[in-house]
Amino acid sequence: MGTSHTESFTPEHLALAELFKxxxxxxxxxxxxxxxxQQACVCGEFVAITGLSQATVSQHLKExxxxxxxxxxxxxxxxxxxxSPSALGLLKDSVAQLQTPSDSCC
Amino acid sequence: MGTSHTESFTPEHLALAELFKxxxxxxxxxxxxxxxxQQACVCGEFVAITGLSQATVSQHLKExxxxxxxxxxxxxxxxxxxxSPSALGLLKDSVAQLQTPSDSCC
DNA sequence: TCGGCGTATCGTAATATTGCAATGTAGCAA
DNA sequence: TTGCTACATTGCAATATTACGATACGCCGA
Structure with a gap:
């Protein structure tokens, strides 16, 4: 992907982008x-839910x-x-921040 | 990326994954x-903020x-x-749904 | 100790993403 | 019309992601 360019962004944006990605x-x-x-908890159940192979599911879990x-x-x-409640809290906060405070310029 | 496998998932998950991605x-x-x-609004300002080229910024805006x-x-x-307030609303709702309702099995 | 079950990891192939230079397009001023 | 400004598109090259088969690993029960 070209050059990764990770040095141009704030650490907050980088960390948050990881969560969203x-x-x-x-x-x-x-x-x-x-x-x-609370429908599933272990890898085998996710395999059944997603229809993907076990190797692929394990990789997604790793990510x-x-x-x-x-x-x-x-x-x-x-x-x-x-x-992880803390990661979800971060996500929730950042999404809340995006809510348009008032109508914008256009 | 292997085979895209988009048919195995619910439309809600597909649409929401687009937003998160x-x-x-x-x-x-x-x-x-x-x-x-409300710091920026037009392409040129985003170029200054991100430090990316104008072509790249335009592509990100397109996505x-x-x-x-x-x-x-x-x-x-x-x-x-x-x-778009509606997209942000969708995001907010889905993140809120993820909040652990109670402590889980582990 | 020996299988077998549940996961994780490795290797590999197919595909998507990212980034930029170059070029195209549209509006506006002179 | 001509040129300028602002943005969009195209066409690569480099890299990341996704998916799966094969295989390795760790924990039990017999």
């Missing part, structure tokens, strides 16, 4: 929604984890994933 | 924040527009961009 894929959105709705949106705890042979 | 880049986040803060997050109105020689 992690949610910017329907499979990951489905995973996160399933966790939020969500590295973005800080979820964190997994190994419970015996399974790994249980749950949401 | 559009915000999942620091340059686009900076643009949207600048509009929200934000096609995602429905902003819409531009041509005003003489300039094009003024502003946020």
């Amino acid at each position: 992690a949610l910017g894929h329907p499979a990951r959105l489905a995973i996160v929604n399933a966790i939020a709705a 969500l984890k590295s973005a800080g949106i979820i964190h997994g705890s190994i419970q015996g042979p399974k790994t249980c994933y749950c949401l | 559009a915000l999942g880049h620091p340059a686009r986040l900076a643009i949207v924040n600048a509009i929200a803060a 934000l527009k096609s995602a429905g997050i902003i819409h531009g109105s041509i005003q003489g020689p300039k094009t003024c961009y502003c946020l």
